[in-house]
Amino acid sequence: MTVARSIALFVVAAVLEIGGAWLIWQGVREHRGWGWTACGAVSLALYGFIATLQPSSDFGRVLAAYGGVFVAGSLLWAWVADGYRPDRFDLIGAAICLVGMGVIMYAPRK
Secondary structure, three states, X not given: OHHHHHHHHHHHHHHHHHHHHHHHHXXXXXXXXXXXXXXXXXXXXXXXXXXXXXXXXXXXXXXXXXXXXXXXXXXXXXXXXXXXXXXXXXXXXXXXXXXXXXXXXXXXXX
């Protein structure tokens, strides 16, 4: 159950971080206003909190593993929210990142 909880936390963290960055981008670059920017800042703060709920107490390991989730999640977000179409190299790269994430977080250790 610990791995399932960890994966769920990574997904929530990705939505909060990528969504927060996207909201700030929309607020500033797309001139949608400070409300969007403020919501993005709150979302990014919540991301930082969610990361602390990971079962592992190794900050570096959690953050490094999250990098793989961030890469794959960013491509997915861009596809859904902005109509970006990842090509096969994007997908291969994201898969490599997710495999690396799995090794970093879930490899058996003493």
